[in-house]
Amino acid sequence: MAKIKYIEFNGTEHEAEITNGLSVMEGAVQNNIPGIDADCGGGMSCATCHVYINDDKWFSKLPEKEMGEDDMLDQAFEPKSNSRLSCQLIVSDDLDGLTVHMPEKQV
């Protein structure tokens, strides 16, 4: 279990308890949190689950990007060096307290 905070581009905050093993993307979708589209359902082929990890400490603590995640992020809306695909972030106790920021839009 991990408590994850999702912050929309307009500042609206949502907090949800996400079960271990789900992705941060699935956590948002299952809790009806807007701002993450996830068109490909977690297949790492749409880049519409893009989030920013604004806290440097958290960014470096997250599991490293797998091959292909950066390639996919090239296609995202306004990617930055602290961008991640939320479908690739698998929730565990270690992620308790993580905050992700949503981009202005996904497409």
Place this chain on the structure above:
Amino acid sequence: MIKTDVVIVGAGPTGLFCAHQLGIIGLKCEIVDNLDKIGGQCIELYPDKPIYDIPAIPKCTGKELTNNLIKQIKPFNFDFHLNDRVQELKNENDRWIVKTLNGKEFETPNIIIAGGVGSFEPRKFPTKSAEKFDGTSVLYSIKDKTIFKDKSVVIFGGGDSALDWAIELSNSSKVTLVHRRDEFKGAAASVNKIKKLSENKKINLITRYSIKDVKGNGSLEGVEIKNETGESKVVKADYVLGFFGLIMQLGPIAEWGLNLDKKTIPVNTENFETNKKGIFAIGDICTYPGKLKLILSGFHEGALAARGCFKYARPDEKYRFEFTTASSTIKDRLGVKE
């Protein structure tokens, strides 16, 4: 006007197998897809990745699955209309008139929407200012490369399309390639070539920058790019090209008066009909309690929707359930001899 029993919107795995089911029960169909190839997500997003959960096929790639589905419906000789998007549906005297972007028209009692997450469209620049040049000097695909001769062309992207065009156009145009990071997704050989061209000043290579604004009134003059530390600069441009891959967009489907739940269409699980008579939805685009976005679910949904179409296409006949192993009618339709 093409008259048919069913128009299938989308040539992904679901639409393809549904066509098979229609063929088996003796109905005709026409298949439209926005992509330039058959296969939907399987062919566009993961042609070489193996799939492990197609019943009775322990392992096959997206491309192999697509090729086998095409082979399976070959006996029916159905027509595909690729590179075209179904745009408009209109009801006239209990028939649907289906219009496409390229101006094709179909008349049919049944429409099966197998549109996945929508039609594949190129991803565009996020900047609003790029819109007014869209299609003239801001382009996402190239139809006629001669227009770039002796012009300043700024290309954005890090995949094969961006690299290949940068290399090709560097012969006859002044090319700038802009990419948001130092690594490229494209093939290693192309990356090396780009680096060589950049060393020899044949290409202006700018990494860690992305688009900020498009400049020019009336005609395009340049493009402003920015990096993450907030610095920006303007590069002269007659043309700006963006190669960011494809994105799935619901597009016209949202305007057909169908009930929508987020980006999906609610259906009944008896025949996968929507809230409109004669319009069915199957595959990733449909939703019902327990829906799984899997290819195997799409196959089942297509089989039932095909039977659902029968009563509107052949109101005076009764649908008879038959096995392919036993029915001589089906074997005739498949053109098999035993």
